[in-house]
Amino acid sequence: MLSLPSDWQPHAPLEHLHLDWLTQANIQVAVLRLDLIDPLISGNKWFKLIEHLAAADQVGAKGIISLGGAHSNHLHALAAAGKRFGFPTVGLLRGHPQETPTVLDLQAFGMQLHWLGYGGYRARHEPGFWLPWQAKYPQLQPVSEGGGGLRGARGCAGLLKMARDQLSAVGWNDYNGWWLAAGTGTTLAGLVLAEAGAHPVYGALAVPDDNGVAQQVEAIFQEAGLRDPAYELFDASRGGFAKVDPALLAFMEMTEKHSGIALEPLYTGKALLALKQQVDAGRFAPDTRLIFVHTGGLQGRRGFAVMGKD
Ligand SMILES: Cc1ncc(COP(=O)(O)O)c(C=O)c1O
Numbered sequence: 001m002l003s004l005p006s007d008w009q010p011h012a013p014l015e016h017l018h019l020d021w022l023t024q025a026n027i028q029v030a031v032l033r034l035d036l037i038d039p040l041i042s043g044n045k046w047f048k049l050i051e052h053l054a055a056a057d058q059v060g061a062k063g064i065i066s067l068g069g070a071h072s073n074h075l076h077a078l079a080a081a082g083k084r085f086g087f088p089t090v091g092l093l094r095g096h097p098q099e100t101p102t103v104l105d106l107q108a109f110g111m112q113l114h115w116l117g118y119g120g121y122r123a124r125h126e127p128g129f130w131l132p133w134q135a136k137y138p139q140l141q142p143v144s145e146g147g148g149g150l151r152g153a154r155g156c157a158g159l160l161k162m163a164r165d166q167l168s169a170v171g172w173n174d175y176n177g178w179w180l181a182a183g184t185g186t187t188l189a190g191l192v193l194a195e196a197g198a199h200p201v202y203g204a205l206a207v208p209d210d211n212g213v214a215q216q217v218e219a220i221f222q223e224a225g226l227r228d229p230a231y232e233l234f235d236a237s238r239g240g241f242a243k244v245d246p247a248l249l250a251f252m253e254m255t256e257k258h259s260g261i262a263l264e265p266l267y268t269g270k271a272l273l274a275l276k277q278q279v280d281a282g283r284f285a286p287d288t289r290l291i292f293v294h295t296g297g298l299q300g301r302r303g304f305a306v307m308g309k310d
Pocket residue numbers: 043044073074146181182183184185186187188267268295296297298
């Protein structure tokens with residue numbers, strides 16, 4: 001059985017974000033702190049896993065096998081969930097064996113690791129990729145990279161209620177949209193589905209434009225039967241996925257100093273900086289209220305020299 005304890009209901013607080021550039025433009029931002037839901041199973045990753053775990057349970061699977069890189073937040077959350085809730089996990093990793101802080105955690109959480117090399121990992125979308133793994137681990141349910149697809153998106157739809165239930169706590173009766181980082185676009189797609197056009201969702205792309213995020217989210221909307229999805233994507237990749245530059249690091253340091261909220265450079269740091277660029281360019285009218293989703297991932301920043309202390 002892969003069922004989860006019903007008393008584990010992760011909760012993310014909604015908090016005002018006070019920063020000079022927002023105040024000057026008269027834009028209000030409240031942050032949905034998914035980074036605070038749990039010390040180990042953090043961020044949007046948990047929500048992307050919920051429906052995959054339920055589907056695995058339904059077909060009688062005993063555990064999960066999935067894919068990721070050596071800093072993967074997805075594998076980290078999955079391995080931590082496996083350890084916490086007592087189900088086996090297997091991780092198929094990109095590249096050759098290395099011991100990043102994330103990999104050491106995966107091992108400590110009891111995840112069985114296999115390194116696929118780069119070519120082997122590139123084959124992950126080919127038909128038949130899963131066959132040998134399913135033969136080796138017949139009791140485990142395969143979950144695609146990052147826990148994506150319609151199932152992943154549906155798990156994120158619950159974020160809407162979580163934020164709405166807390167609007168009065170930040171003194172709001174409504175808001176004008178969402179802003180969040182997009183890697184595969186699954187979390188964004190979940191919010192777009194849940195909103196069903198009521199409020200737009202703005203995605204800051206952590207990967208370059210040609211990575212097919214728009215196509216992936218459109219495929220989710222099509223599968224879900226959603227017409228006229230209300231969303232917009234902005235380039236926030238700053239020259240490539242995982243490319244980190246001094247201006248980004250300086251922005252993150254300033255933000256952390258003034259707000260007390262830690263960011264990581266790959267997703268949340270780039271997403272907030274992209275929001276600043278849009279705010280500075282006058283993209284949002286004064287009095288606009290946005291919910292910024294802090295998608296977690298702080299464990300991954302141990303692999304980067306962020307602010308000289310990681
Ligand atoms: C910290 C963090 N934020 C945002 C994302 C992007 O989420 P999605 O793939 O659902 O767009 C990811 C993963 O890809 C992530 O690890």
